[in-house]
Amino acid sequence: MKKIIALCLAGVMTASALAGCGSNNAASSGGASGNKAAANGSKKGVEISMLNSKGEIQSGLEDIASAYEAKTGVKIDVMACGAGESPYTKLTSMYNSGSAPTMSIVDPTDVMALAKSKATDLSGEKWTSECKDTAWKVDGKVYSFPLCIEGSGLIYNKEAIEKTLKTTFDPNSINSYDALKNLLEKLRAGGMQYPVVISKEDWSLGSHQLGMVYNTYDGTQAGSAKLINNLKAGTAKMETTKRFDQFTHTLDLLLAYNVNHADPLGAIYEQDPTYLVDEKAAIWFNGDWAWPNLKDAGAKTSDKYGFLPYVLSNDTSDFANTKMQASSSKQIMIDKQQASADQVQAAKDFLNWLVYDKEAQKMLTEKCALIPACKNNPNSATDPLSRDIQAKQKAGKTYNCAYIAPGDHWKVLGADMQKYIAHKETKAQLAAAIDKYWTSQK
Structure with missing residues (x-):
C-alpha cells in the first residue's frame, strides 16, 4: 500500500475488540x-x-x-x-x-x-x-x-515474579523506566538471570514494538498520522523524535535482560512462551493474541498473567507509562x-x-x-490476557490508537529492527532506515 490515510480517531474509532462462533440448534441458540x-x-x-x-x-x-x-x-x-x-x-x-x-x-x-x-x-x-x-x-x-480488540505491551507472569522476589507484586507499581529497571534488577538478584523474552519475528518487532513510537506520539490516531506525515515530508527525523529516543532506551533495557541474548535472531517463537510458563522468565513483549501460545506451553486460564505498560520515560504522568495500547x-x-x-x-x-x-x-x-x-456481546473474555485488557478498558487505562502504515512497513523495517536487536545496526542506522522508508512513500 503506497498511500497513508490519516484518520482522526474521534468519530472514526474510539475503542477496540475481537469476535467468534455458532450453533446447531436454531431454537436454543438464542437470539x-x-x-x-x-x-x-x-x-x-x-x-x-x-x-x-x-x-x-x-x-x-x-x-x-x-x-x-x-x-x-x-x-x-x-x-x-x-x-x-x-x-x-x-x-x-x-x-x-x-x-x-x-x-x-x-x-x-x-x-x-x-x-x-x-x-x-x-x-x-x-x-x-x-x-x-x-x-x-x-x-x-x-x-x-x-x-x-487487541492490545500489546509487556506480558508478565505474576506468580513467577512473586516466587523470585519472595514478596507480593503490584503491576501498577511499574509506571516508569526506573521502576521497570528496578524490577528487572531485583529479578536477576533473586536468581532469574534473564527475566525478559524478546521474540525475533519481523511482525512483532517492525509492527508492534516499533509501532509504539507512532502510537504514543500523543495516544491518538491523528497524532500518529501527524508524525508519519512529517516523516514522509522530511520535516521530522526519527533520531531527533523524542518517542524514538525513549523507545530505544527501553528496548535496550529489555535486551540487556533478554533470555535470547546469546543469539537474538535464533529465538524460536514456539519456545518463547515456555520461558514464562516454566518461570525461567517473567516478561514477554507481545499481545493478547499470544494466549494460545502460552496455553499450548502449559498456561492455565486461572494463572495470573497480565500486561505492564511499555514504559517510555520516568514521567509517571505520561499516559504511555500508565496505560496500554488497545484497539480494534x-x-x-x-x-x-x-x-x-x-x-x-x-x-x-x-x-x-x-x-x-x-x-x-x-x-x-x-x-x-x-x-x-x-x-x-455480554460475554467476558476467557483468558487472563484478554481479561486484563477488558479490565483496563473499564478502568480507563488503555489508549486507542492504531497507526496506519503501508502493508510492507512491518516487513521492511522489521528487518532493520532484527539487525538492531542483534547489535548489527546502531540506533542512528535504525533511525536513518526509518527515515528512508517514510520519505520513499508517495
Whole structure:
C-alpha cells in the first residue's frame, strides 16, 4: 500500500475488540435477531470463503463455520494466510488470480488500501449500531466488520515474579523506566538471570514494538498520522523524535535482560512462551493474541498473567507509562468484485449472525479467545490476557490508537529492527532506515 490515510480517531474509532462462533440448534441458540439475520436472504447450499490472517484462531473459526453451516446450510471455507505472509500481499495475489475470497480478515491498513476498489459498503448493516465505536470508516463509509480488540505491551507472569522476589507484586507499581529497571534488577538478584523474552519475528518487532513510537506520539490516531506525515515530508527525523529516543532506551533495557541474548535472531517463537510458563522468565513483549501460545506451553486460564505498560520515560504522568495500547485490529471485508450477489448476501448474514446470535457471541470468546468489539456481546473474555485488557478498558487505562502504515512497513523495517536487536545496526542506522522508508512513500 503506497498511500497513508490519516484518520482522526474521534468519530472514526474510539475503542477496540475481537469476535467468534455458532450453533446447531436454531431454537436454543438464542437470539431471535441472530436467527433472522442468518435466515434472511441466504440460500441453502451457497458456498463462501474467508481468508484468515489471524492464525491462532484458525481452529476456532473452523468450528464457527461448521456451526453456521449446520444451522443455515451455507458452507464457509476458512483459508489460512501463510505464517509470516502479509495479508495485503496474499489478498491482492488472490484478486489478481481471480480467486478472491468472499470475506477477508485483514488489518486496518489493508482496509484503508482496498476498501473503495474491492470491498462491499457495509454502512447500512444492522450490526453497525452495535459497533459504532470500533468500526473503521473510509470517507465516512463502513467497509469492514471489527472482529476484535487487541492490545500489546509487556506480558508478565505474576506468580513467577512473586516466587523470585519472595514478596507480593503490584503491576501498577511499574509506571516508569526506573521502576521497570528496578524490577528487572531485583529479578536477576533473586536468581532469574534473564527475566525478559524478546521474540525475533519481523511482525512483532517492525509492527508492534516499533509501532509504539507512532502510537504514543500523543495516544491518538491523528497524532500518529501527524508524525508519519512529517516523516514522509522530511520535516521530522526519527533520531531527533523524542518517542524514538525513549523507545530505544527501553528496548535496550529489555535486551540487556533478554533470555535470547546469546543469539537474538535464533529465538524460536514456539519456545518463547515456555520461558514464562516454566518461570525461567517473567516478561514477554507481545499481545493478547499470544494466549494460545502460552496455553499450548502449559498456561492455565486461572494463572495470573497480565500486561505492564511499555514504559517510555520516568514521567509517571505520561499516559504511555500508565496505560496500554488497545484497539480494534482485525477487520472483515466482503468482496464486491468477484463474489456473486448470493455470496455477498450470505457473507452479510454471517456477520449479523456473529453479532446477534447468543451462541455465536459465546463462541467468539470461548472458541476464538477474542475480546468482542460489539457492545451487545455480554460475554467476558476467557483468558487472563484478554481479561486484563477488558479490565483496563473499564478502568480507563488503555489508549486507542492504531497507526496506519503501508502493508510492507512491518516487513521492511522489521528487518532493520532484527539487525538492531542483534547489535548489527546502531540506533542512528535504525533511525536513518526509518527515515528512508517514510520519505520513499508517495
